[in-house]
Amino acid sequence: MRRLPIFxxxxxxESMLGDGLHQLEKGVSDxxxxxxxxxxxxxxxxxxxxxxxxxxxxxxxxxxLAAFYPPTLPxxxxxxxxxxxxxxxxxxxxxxxxxxxxxxxxxxxxxxxxLTDGYPTDDPGPALDRWNRFYRRRVNxxxxxxxxxxxxSALRQLTEKVIVFDDTAPDAFARVVDWISLSILNQSRRVGxxxxxxxxxxxxxxxxIMPLDLAAPMLRTGNLDEQYAVFVARCALLRQPYxxxxxxxQTPSTRDSAIAQSPIFQYYRLETAVQVEESYFxxxxxxKIGRSVNSGELLGQPYCPYCISPYGMAVCTCGGIHCxxxxxxxxxxxxxxxxxxxxxxxxxxxxxxxxx
Ligand SMILES: [Zn+2]
Ligand SMILES: [Zn+2]
Numbered sequence: 001m002r003r004l005p006i007f008x009x010x011x012x013x014e015s016m017l018g019d020g021l022h023q024l025e026k027g028v029s030d031x032x033x034x035x036x037x038x039x040x041x042x043x044x045x046x047x048x049x050x051x052x053x054x055x056x057x058x059x060x061x062x063x064x065l066a067a068f069y070p071p072t073l074p075x076x077x078x079x080x081x082x083x084x085x086x087x088x089x090x091x092x093x094x095x096x097x098x099x100x101x102x103x104x105x106x107x108x109x110x111x112x113x114x115l116t117d118g119y120p121t122d123d124p125g126p127a128l129d130r131w132n133r134f135y136r137r138r139v140n141x142x143x144x145x146x147x148x149x150x151x152x153s154a155l156r157q158l159t160e161k162v163i164v165f166d167d168t169a170p171d172a173f174a175r176v177v178d179w180i181s182l183s184i185l186n187q188s189r190r191v192g193x194x195x196x197x198x199x200x201x202x203x204x205x206x207x208x209i210m211p212l213d214l215a216a217p218m219l220r221t222g223n224l225d226e227q228y229a230v231f232v233a234r235c236a237l238l239r240q241p242y243x244x245x246x247x248x249x250q251t252p253s254t255r256d257s258a259i260a261q262s263p264i265f266q267y268y269r270l271e272t273a274v275q276v277e278e279s280y281f282x283x284x285x286x287x288k289i290g291r292s293v294n295s296g297e298l299l300g301q302p303y304c305p306y307c308i309s310p311y312g313m314a315v316c317t318c319g320g321i322h323c324x325x326x327x328x329x330x331x332x333x334x335x336x337x338x339x340x341x342x343x344x345x346x347x348x349x350x351x352x353x354x355x356x
Pocket of ligand 1: 234235236237238304305306307308309323324
């Protein structure tokens with residue numbers, strides 16, 4: 001039996017933090033559950049899960065559905081689309097069987113579902129170039145822009161199949177998962193007949209899942225990168241890392257950049273603070289974004305998600321963010337130096353910001 005290789009290339013950068021990551025995780029296991037019910041898919045589909053943030057990593061190599069165990073998705077900093085694509089192409093070279101031999105037939109044309117919701121933090125140019133020269137004709141790639149927040153011009157250079165998915169619609173994630181499952185099912189039934197193996201996507205729910213050209217009214221303007229401010233911190237007590245996510249107070253719905261940049265739009269409200277694994281650092285790139293957010297622009301102080309100290313955003317002179325239980329002397333879990341901490345004055349203080 002020839003294999004139909006499916007790669008899920010998932011953006012697990014900080015903008016996915018919270019609900020997004022859980023829904024994505026559930027999505028992967030729902031896709032597998034749906035495909036397993038189909039005898040045809042069960043025989044042909046092999047599934048791989050690759051995640052990327054600042055770096056990429058394979059969580060599950062191409063695996064037959066019967067043996068597939070849905071992974072826990074980690075979180076990382078950055079959205080290095082270029083290095084994710086390089087990683088994907090190397091994985092395709094390593095895992096996909098191209099030529100048929102006397103003993104075994106080569107794989108069907110692989111399908112990649114790329115889900116991303118941010119702008120690349122690296123230059124995807126060289127990867128796009130390699131993709132278009134060596135992979136585009138023999139690999140189907142479907143790019144899904146979650147919430148319309150991805151870099152559509154980069155995605156367009158990758159594939160004609162750029163899909164926008166409105167993640168604010170009710171049950172949006174469940175619907176996109178159904179759509180991906182159906183598209184894979186379609187393809188697993190078609191592979192015998194269609195020589196070209198061009199993927200035929202299932203029909204998406206109108207208004208929720210749509211081709212980029214039809215999605216224009218849904219796309220917001222303004223600098224979408226700046227919808228979130230995300231910080232990585234460590235618990236001063238347990239030294240474990242956590243991530244604090246703030247959301248911009250209002251997303252300007254105006255094309256007038258002067259209005260969009262007015263001070264009213266510069267505030268960020270605390271959304272969540274969650275524990276992350278040390279793998280967060282393995283998936284993150286080392287570079288930090290060149291600007292910082294003034295703590296005066298941040299509304300709300302998170303509890304430390306480990307020790308429940310009430311000040312989760314204390315900043316050491318080394319730039320490290322950590323929790324503090326009360327004003328006074330405290331050891332920084334990043335650099336080990338002791339310092340006196342007090343609530344920021346009216347001016348606030350600058351806090352190094354991670355990229356989303
Ligand atoms: Zn703590
Ligand atoms: Zn420090």
